[in-house]
Amino acid sequence: MKKSVLELVFALFTVSLLCSVSTSVTAFVEEWIPCVPNSNYVELSFCMKDQIAYIKVVITFPTPCHNVSDWGEVTKDGYTLGANSKVWKWTGVCVQVIWTVTHTYDLGYLEEGNYTFTFKAWNMPVKSIEFTVSQQGEDPTWVKVAGCVDRYGDVPAYGWLNVFAVVDEWAEGWSVFVVPPPGPRILVYPPPPIDYTIYVVKIVNASVVKLDYDGANFYLSGFWAVSNVTNPRSIEDIIRLVLGMKVVTGELNVTDSWSRFSLTIEGFEEIRGNVTAYRIGEFQTPWEPIPYFDINYDYKIDMKDIATIARSFGSCLGFDRYDFRADLNFDVKIDMKDIAKCAKFFGKAY
Numbered sequence: 585m586k587k588s589v590l591e592l593v594f595a596l597f598t599v600s601l602l603c604s605v606s607t608s609v610t611a612f613v614e615e616w617i618p619c620v621p622n623s624n625y626v627e628l629s630f631c632m633k634d635q636i637a638y639i640k641v642v643i644t645f646p647t648p649c650h651n652v653s654d655w656g657e658v659t660k661d662g663y664t665l666g667a668n669s670k671v672w673k674w675t676g677v678c679v680q681v682i683w684t685v686t687h688t689y690d691l692g693y694l695e696e697g698n699y700t701f702t703f704k705a706w707n708m709p710v711k712s713i714e715f716t717v718s719q720q721g722e723d724p725t726w727v728k729v730a731g732c733v734d735r736y737g738d739v740p741a742y743g744w745l746n747v748f749a750v751v752d753e754w755a756e757g758w759s760v761f762v763v764p765p766p767g768p769r770i771l772v773y774p775p776p777p778i779d780y781t782i783y784v785v786k787i788v789n790a791s792v793v794k795l796d797y798d799g800a801n802f803y804l805s806g807f808w809a810v811s812n813v814t815n816p817r818s819i820e821d822i823i824r825l826v827l828g829m830k831v832v833t834g835e836l837n838v839t840d841s842w843s844r845f846s847l848t849i850e851g852f853e854e855i856r857g858n859v860t861a862y863r864i865g866e867f868q869t870p871w872e873p874i875p876y877f878d879i880n881y882d883y884k885i886d887m888k889d890i891a892t893i894a895r896s897f898g899s900c901l902g903f904d905r906y907d908f909r910a911d912l913n914f915d916v917k918i919d920m921k922d923i924a925k926c927a928k929f930f931g932k933a934y
C-alpha cells in the first residue's frame with residue numbers, strides 16, 4: 585500500500601512536470617502548424633502531353649513562412665481524381681513577401697471523358713478543376729516516304745517503296761522489287777531473257793512507328809506479309825503474288841538524313857534503296873487521312889496526280905502502263921479503289 589501511494593505521487597509529479605514543459609513550448613517556441621490554404625490562392629491547370637494527363641498546382645502564400653511537406657499521391661475513383669497534401673505554416677515572425685510553390689501531378693493515361701480533380705490539404709478540399717480528356721489532345725504527325733530499291737543483299741535489284749504512317753499509331757505501305765533487275769521497268773510480257781524473281785512485302789501491322797528513333801530518321805517495325813514469284817508469265821501469276829502471302833516480322837529504317845532506307849524482313853536478304861521523296865506533316869483535324877493522293881509530292885492534289893492514275897488505270901504489276909506510285913491500296917492493280925482512296929482530297933493543298 586505504501587509503495588503504490590509513492591508510485592501515484594511520482595506519477596502525478598511527472599505529469600505536472602511534462603505539462604509545465606509543454607505549456608512553456610507552446611508559449612515561447614515558434615513552430616510549424618498544419619494549414620489549409622485559401623482557395624483564392626490556389627490555381628489548378630490541366631494539360632496533356634504524349635497521351636498523359638497532368639494537373640499543375642500553383643499556391644501563392646502571403647509569406648515565405650509556409651511549406652508543403654507532402655503533395656500526396658493521386659487517387660482515382662472513376663472520373664473523380666484528387667490528391668491530399670500536407671501544408672504547414674510557421675507561427676513565428678515572418679517577412680511579408682509573396683511566396684509561390686508549384687507541383688505537377690502525373691495522372692497517367694486516362695480514357696476519354698470528363699473528369700474532376702480536387703486538390704486537398706489535410707483531407708479538406710481546397711480547390712477543384714473539371715477537365716476533358718480526348719484522343720485529340722495533340723495533333724498526330726504523319727509521314728509519307730517513297731523510295732527506289734537498288735540492292736537485295738549483295739546483288740542489284742530494282743523496285744519501289746511506298747509508306748504512309750501516323751507516328752506512334754499505325755503505318756501502311758509496301759515494296760515491290762525484282763532480282764536481278766531486268767531493266768528500268770518490271771515487265772512480264774515480253775518476258776525478259778533472264779530468270780528473275782519478283783518480291784512483294786507489305787506492312788500488315790506496324791507495332792512501332794517512330795520519328796528520329798535510335799539513329800534512324802524514321803523507323804517502323806511489326807508484321808509484314810511477304811510473297812515472291814519466279815519468272816511469272818501471266819496476270820494470274822501476278823495476282824497470286826498478293827493472295828496467300830506469308831506473315832513475318834520486319835523493320836524499316838530510314839537513315840542518312842532521309843536519303844537511304846533499309847528493310848530487314850525475316851527470311852529475306854536486306855533490301856536497300858534511295859528515298860526519292862518524303863513528307864512529314866501534322867493533322868489539323870485528326871480524323872483527316874494522310875494526303876495519299878499527292879503522287880508527285882508537290883503539296884497539292886490536282887490534275888497532275890489524277891493524270892498519273894489515269895495513265896495507268898486498268899493496268900497490273902508487270903504490264904506496261906503500271907505505275908507503282910498510283911497503286912495506293914497495294915493490290916498490284918490500278919482501278920477505282922485507288923481513285924476512291926483519295927478522290928475526296930482533289931483540289932486540296934497541305
Ligand SMILES: [Ca+2]
Pocket residue numbers: 877878879880881882883884885886888889
Ligand atoms: Ca500533287
Ligand SMILES: [Ca+2]
Pocket residue numbers: 910911912913914915916917918919921922
Ligand atoms: Ca490498287
